[in-house]
Amino acid sequence: xxxxxxxxxxxxxxxxxxxxxxxxxxxxxxxxxxxxxxxxxxxxxxxxxxxxxxxxxxxxxxxxxxxxxxxxxxxxxxxxxxxxxxxxxxxxxxxxxxxxxxxxxxxxxxxxxxxxxxxxxxxxxxxxxxxxxxxxxxxxxxxxxxxxxxxxxxxxxxxxxxxxxxxxxxxxxxxxxxxxxxxxxxxxxxxxxxxxxxxxxxxxxxxxxxxxxxxxxxxxxxxxxxxxxxxxxxxxxxxxxxxxxxxxxxxxxxxxxxxxxxxxxxxxxxxxxxxxxxxxxxxxxxxxxxxxxxxxxxxxxxxxxxxxxxxxxxxxxxxxxxxxxxxxxxx
Amino acid sequence: xxxxxxxxxxxxxxxxxxxxxxxxxxxxxxxxxxxxxxxxxxxxxxxxxxxxxxxxxxxxxxxxxxxxxxxxxxxxxxxxxxxxxxxxxxxxxxxxxxxxxxxxxxxxxxxxxxxxxxxxxxxxxxxxxxxxxxxxxxxxxxxxxxxxxxxxxxxxxxxxxxxxxxxxxxxxxxxxxxxxxxxxxxxxxxxxxxxxxxxxxxxxxxxxxxxxxxxxxxxxxxxxxxxxxxxxxxxxxxxxxxxxxxxxxxxxxxxxxxxxxxxxxxxxxxxxxxxxxxxxxxxxxxxxxxxxxxxxxxxxxxxxxxxxxxxxxxxxxxxxxxxxxxxxxxxxxxxxxxxxxxxxxxxxxxxxxxxxxxxxxxxxxxxxxxxxxxxxxxxxxxxxxxxxxxxxxxxxxxxxxxxxxxxxxxxxxxxxxxxxxxxxxxxxxx
Numbered sequence: 111x112x113x114x115x116x117x118x119x120x121x122x123x124x125x126x127x128x129x130x131x132x133x134x135x136x137x138x139x140x141x142x143x144x145x146x147x148x149x150x151x152x153x154x155x156x157x158x159x160x161x162x163x164x165x166x167x168x169x170x171x172x173x174x175x176x177x178x179x180x181x182x183x184x185x186x187x188x189x190x191x192x193x194x195x196x197x198x199x200x201x202x203x204x205x206x207x208x209x210x211x212x213x214x215x216x217x218x219x220x221x222x223x224x225x226x227x228x229x230x231x232x233x234x235x236x237x238x239x240x241x242x243x244x245x246x247x248x249x250x251x252x253x254x255x256x257x258x259x260x261x262x263x264x265x266x267x268x269x270x271x272x273x274x275x276x277x278x279x280x281x282x283x284x285x286x287x288x289x290x291x292x293x294x295x296x297x298x299x300x301x302x303x304x305x306x307x308x309x310x311x312x313x314x315x316x317x318x319x320x321x322x323x324x325x326x327x328x329x330x331x332x333x334x335x336x337x338x339x340x341x342x343x344x345x346x347x348x349x350x351x352x353x354x355x356x357x358x359x360x361x362x363x364x365x366x367x368x369x370x371x372x373x374x375x376x377x378x379x380x381x382x383x384x385x386x387x388x389x390x391x392x393x394x395x396x397x398x399x400x401x402x403x404x405x406x407x408x409x410x411x412x413x414x415x416x417x418x419x420x421x422x423x424x425x426x427x428x429x430x431x432x433x434x435x436x437x438x439x440x441x
Numbered sequence: 442x443x444x445x446x447x448x449x450x451x452x453x454x455x456x457x458x459x460x461x462x463x464x465x466x467x468x469x470x471x472x473x474x475x476x477x478x479x480x481x482x483x484x485x486x487x488x489x490x491x492x493x494x495x496x497x498x499x500x501x502x503x504x505x506x507x508x509x510x511x512x513x514x515x516x517x518x519x520x521x522x523x524x525x526x527x528x529x530x531x532x533x534x535x536x537x538x539x540x541x542x543x544x545x546x547x548x549x550x551x552x553x554x555x556x557x558x559x560x561x562x563x564x565x566x567x568x569x570x571x572x573x574x575x576x577x578x579x580x581x582x583x584x585x586x587x588x589x590x591x592x593x594x595x596x597x598x599x600x601x602x603x604x605x606x607x608x609x610x611x612x613x614x615x616x617x618x619x620x621x622x623x624x625x626x627x628x629x630x631x632x633x634x635x636x637x638x639x640x641x642x643x644x645x646x647x648x649x650x651x652x653x654x655x656x657x658x659x660x661x662x663x664x665x666x667x668x669x670x671x672x673x674x675x676x677x678x679x680x681x682x683x684x685x686x687x688x689x690x691x692x693x694x695x696x697x698x699x700x701x702x703x704x705x706x707x708x709x710x711x712x713x714x715x716x717x718x719x720x721x722x723x724x725x726x727x728x729x730x731x732x733x734x735x736x737x738x739x740x741x742x743x744x745x746x747x748x749x750x751x752x753x754x755x756x757x758x759x760x761x762x763x764x765x766x767x768x769x770x771x772x773x774x775x776x777x778x779x780x781x782x783x784x785x786x787x788x789x790x791x792x793x794x795x796x797x798x799x800x801x802x803x804x805x806x807x808x809x810x811x812x813x814x815x816x817x818x819x820x821x822x823x824x825x826x827x828x829x830x831x832x833x834x835x836x837x838x839x840x841x842x843x844x845x846x847x848x849x850x851x852x853x854x855x856x857x858x859x860x861x862x863x864x865x866x867x868x869x870x871x
Contacts, residue, residue, distance in 0.1 A: 210758045230760035231644035232714025240758075251762070253644030291644060314641035315649070 125421050126238050126245045129254035130295040138263065138299055141416050145264050148415035151188060152408070162191035165422050168221035170237075171248070172198040172209065172228040177383055177407070178248050178258075182225045185414035191422070194221060209233070210240050217241050223422055226250075231288075244421045252286050258382055259292035261413040263300055265406050266337060269378055274301035277334060281307040281363055282341030282390050285314050285352075289382045290341060294322055305331060307363065311352040328363050337378040340365055340390045356389050367394035378402050442466055442480040444862060446855070449485025449821055452787050453492050453810040454795045462490055464817040468860030472813055483855050483865065485821045491790045492808045493525025493818040493856065495797040496771065497620075497698050498589070498674060498746035501527065501557070504545060505534025509839050510751035512546065515771070516553030517871075518749070518836040520863045522771040523820035523853040526556040526798070526807045531567070532590040538562040538573045540581045547582075554856075554863040554871065556818075558801055560585040563602050563619065569594050572602055579609045579617060584802040587620035589674060590721075592656050594626055599660065603669035615802055616694065620672040623656035623681070624648075624722065633762045635708040635723040643711060645761055650678040650729070653722055657681045661688045664695055672800060673697040675748050677722040679732030686741040696800050697736070698746040701770060701777040704733040706843060716757045716764030717843050720750070723766075734783050737792060744797035745782070745789075747774050751839035769842045772835050775822060776849035786824055820864075821855040828852050836869055 130138075151159055167186040169179050179195070186193045196216055209228075216224065223244040226234045231251035238245040249255040266273055278297050284290040284306050297304050304322045306313060313324065325331060332338075343359060353359050365379065370392075373379075379391075379401040387393050396403060446462040451473070461477035462485075464470055501515035512529070519527050529546055531537030537546060543559045550557025561578045565571040567588045575586060586606070593599045606617040629652035634640050636647025657673060661684060664671045676682055676699050688695045702720060707727055710718040718724060736742040750767025757764050778789045798808030806816040829848045832840030856864035863870055 208755065208758060209760065210755075228760060230762040233760040235714045236758075236760060251644050251760075252646070288644060291642075315636050315647060316638045316641045319638060319642075 127256055127417055127421065128234050128238060128245065128247045130256045130259050130292045130299070131254065133299065135299050135301075138260070138296060141260055141413070141420065142264050142267060144416040144420065145409070145412045148419070149409070149412040151415070152412055158188050158190060160190045161419055161423050162186070162189040165222045166192045166194060166220055167223050167225060167418060168194045168196060168216050168219075169225045169248075170196045170213070170216060170227070172233070173249070175227055175248070178227065181407070181410040182248065182414050185411050185418055188411070189415055189418055191418065194219065209237070213237050213241055217243055223418065246417060246421065249288050251288065252291070253288050254292045255288040256292050257410070257414055257417055258289050259296035260417070261406055261410040262293055262339070262380060263296050264409045264413050265380065265402050266378065268405070268409065269402060270336070272301070273297060276302040276336040277305065278302050278337045278339060279305045279307050279328070279331065279335050280339045280341065281328060283312045283343055283347060284308050284341065285312050286344070287341050293339060294320060298322070307331070309353055309359075309362070312347070328369070332369060332372050333374065335373065335377055337380060338365060338373070340379070340381045342382070342384070343386060343389050360389050364389060365391045365395040367392055370395040370398045370400060373400060380406060383407070443471065444857070444860065445477045445479035445482045446485045446490055446819070446821060447477070447482050449488045449490035451490045451811045452790055454791065454808070455810045457787070462811060462819070464857065464860050466860065468817050470811060470813050470815045470817050473811060481862070483821070483862065485855070487825070488821045488823045488854055489786065490811060490819060490821050491523075492794045492798070492811065493820045493858065494523045494775065494793040495526045495528070495801055495803065495807050496524050496747050496749065496774070497528045497672075497744050497797045497801060498700070499527040499529055499749045499771065500532065500751065500767065501529045502751060503533065503549060504542065508753045510837055512549040512557055513553050514836055514838050515749065515751070516550070516555040516557065517869045518771040520554040520856045520858065521836055521853060521867070521869055522773070523775050523793070523822060523856055524555055524771060525818035525820070525856065525858050526558055526801065526803055528558045528560055528585060528801050530589045531560050531562045531587065536562050536566050538565050538567070540577055543578060543581050543583055554858055554869070556803070556807070556858070558585075558803060559583060560587050560620070562586065563588050563593055564598070567591060569598065572598070572605065575602075575605060575617070576609060576612070579613045584613055584615065585618045585620055585672070587622065587674065589620065589622045591626065592622050592624040596659055596663070600663050600667060603663055603667040603671070606669050607667060616670040618670050618672050618800060618802070620674050621656065621660055622674050623653045623660065625652045625655045628652035628655065633719060634711045635725045637708060637726060639708040639711060643714070645711065648723055650680065650725065653678055654680045654684065657684050661693065661695065664688070664693050668694065670694045670696070675700050675703060675722055675746065676733065676736065676742060677703045677725050677729060679729050682732045682736040682741055686736065686739070689741060696743045697741065698744040698797070699733045699737060699742045700746055700748045701774050702768060702843065704730055704737065705777055705781045710843065711761070714761050716759060716761050717768065717841050719761060719764055719766045720748070720768050721766040737782055738784060738788070743792070743800060745774060745778050745792040746797070747771050751837050752841050753839055757841055767841070769832065769835065769837055769839060772837070773830060773842060773844055773849065775853060776828070776851040777844070779824060779851040780849055817857050817860045819857040820853055822851060823854050824851050826850070826852040
């Protein structure tokens with residue numbers, strides 16, 4: 111991981127996890143290996159260790175989230191860290207306070223690490239440049255959601271031992287998905303082959319350089335996949351004119367009982383949650399034995415424990431912070 | 442009191458020669474020759490004496506946004522950049538869409554160190570719906586109309602404004618210029634940078650090049666229909682340049698400008714997520730940068746403009762999407778044009794001075810050849826001096842330069858505005 115420390119001078123002061131972009135295979139594997147340790151903690155009768163006692167983790171969410179915030183809070187508490195929560199909806203941000211001022215105030219309360227989510231790409235990068243504290247990107251607009259990708263990789267590795275040679279389809283609204291961007295980087299860095307499956311309007315406008323193949327139909331490839339990763343479809347994509355209707359989307363791309371039955375018996379079904387039943391996944395598929403959706407939730411806590419421990423407990427920087435290293439791979 | 446610029450190499454639209462320039466107390470060039478001696482002598486040896494620069498595109502923010510810039514500070518920055526005339530954009534608050542605001546801008550301009558040339562909006566409040574009182578504004582001396590900041594979306598209204606403008610030329614004494622910010626809003630809406638490889642990677646919603654190109658295409662068609670003089674502001678894409686080249690070859694009355702940043706920076710700069718690189722039209726690709734340079738070299742693009750757009754620091758301390766678009770330009774344009782356009786010095790001076798002066802309708806007093814009797818709007822530039830860009834050190838009230846820390850070659854040494862030395866040895870005098 112040392113190779114990626116301090117690639118940008120303005121972020122030397124902190125230790126951050128801003129994206130999968132800039133991390134290589136060994137960076138990712140170090141986190142996943144450490145996650146095993148914390149997964150074991152989670153299985154204990156009293157799932158708590160004193161590793162981060164006296165440290166404070168602030169969750170700074172400028173955009174709504176239940177799962178990711180809870181997962182970080184549970185992870186912090188299992189490490190004996192204190193947690194404070196900033197919620198944009200109930201804060202002085204609604205009185206016109208700037209994000210920079212907000213961040214400085216939270217830092218002044220004595221937080222050691224900020225878990226930042228914002229609806230706009232690059233916000234965690236900006237925050238990292240404004241503070242001496244560690245910053246973990248918990249989702250920035252359509253850019254990255256690195257801990258989601260780490261927990262997804264951990265879940266796949268847990269079931270398969272390795273992602274090497276796996277063929278994984280990421281299905282749905284790739285264009286607006288930070289989860290997809292982080293997972294394209296993480297899956298391919300760990301040796302998997304990625305196929306993006308979506309109508310052309312739900313793909314990013316220019317992905318020629320991405321290390322992926324693209325198809326617009328799911329059915330022809332369904333039997334050849336080791337895993338399907340379903341993305342959430344938002345209703346506003348229809349008013350934006352990107353797809354004609356949820357019904358048409360579901361007819362082409364929803365993982366129905368019929369479709370999941372055509373998948374290989376050892377294939378895996380993942381979804382970052384929350385699911386839209388009947389749109390991208392049916393109730394039957396979500397509870398099929400191939401589904402590891404609940405494993406993802408459990409593993410999310412373990413992965414976040416590993417990330418918090420690495421940043422606050424061991425003095426390392428996870429990944430480079432220059433988003434320009436994203437996606438492109440070795441091109 | 443007379444002023445002499447000594448020993449400089451004069452470059453103007455008439456050519457080059459090394460001669461002294463004497464300026465009299467009426468602000469006119471009294472003599473051009475050798476061995477001249479004035480009450481004040483400014484050293485120009487090793488330097489180039491040029492007609493002062495004319496910026497076709499400056500946001501001076503006054504009235505209304507004085508926190509970011511005033512006409513006085515904008516003009517001071519202009520003087521430091523070698524400019525003697527600035528065309529002020531009308532997206533002020535209130536909008537410059539009536540004679541009263543035009544007169545306010547002009548009056549503030551008279552106390553500044555540049556000639557401030559007010560433009561007016563084509564539509565009231567720049568709303569794209571109701572035509573501004575163009576006749577009254579022409580009678581008040583306005584020669585350029587623009588809704589800059591947005592393109593005029595409605596093709597029917599654009600047609601009417603073009604037609605109407607052709608009837609006002611006699612009152613103005615020259616053709617009225619309509620300056621268009623080409624951007625089809627329906628296609629660019631929700632985008633904050635150029636749509637392409639980088640926006641896809643960064644997760645920042647993009648604006649496709651076609652949003653600009655469709656309006657360039659439309660306006661060329663409407664110029665063919667109406668005969669109005671259309672000036673294309675800040676061209677940023679390769680296809681836009683090609684279309685304007687074609688329109689000129691067909692003899693249509695169109696002109697065009699390009700900004701320094703559009704022939705230097707690309708969308709890759711946005712990878713830092715620093716909104717100092719957020720600008721409209723957005724920074725494009727390498728291919729577009731090269732096409733702009735070709736357009737400058739072959740005359741398709743008539744002028745280098747700055748689109749000087751000051752923004753108070755706190756407004757740029759935002760996520761990329763939320764921050765306002767725009768960057769400073771007046772104090773860096775000459776050095777960047779000399780160092781990064783691929784053009785030689787006389788071409789750079791033409792694009793900064795006499796060609797924009799003609800479009801702005803001020804060719805009687807700016808960009809004029811350096812000969813006895815001409816108004817003394819001049820700058821003296823040292824093509825070899827190097828300096829390091831610092832936003833904080835600029836005259837602007839804002840500091841949003843995308844070139845912070847860059848070392849540039851070529852610097853303005855003296856600027857003479859109507860005979861007054863407003864910049865001497867790189868320092869503003871007032």
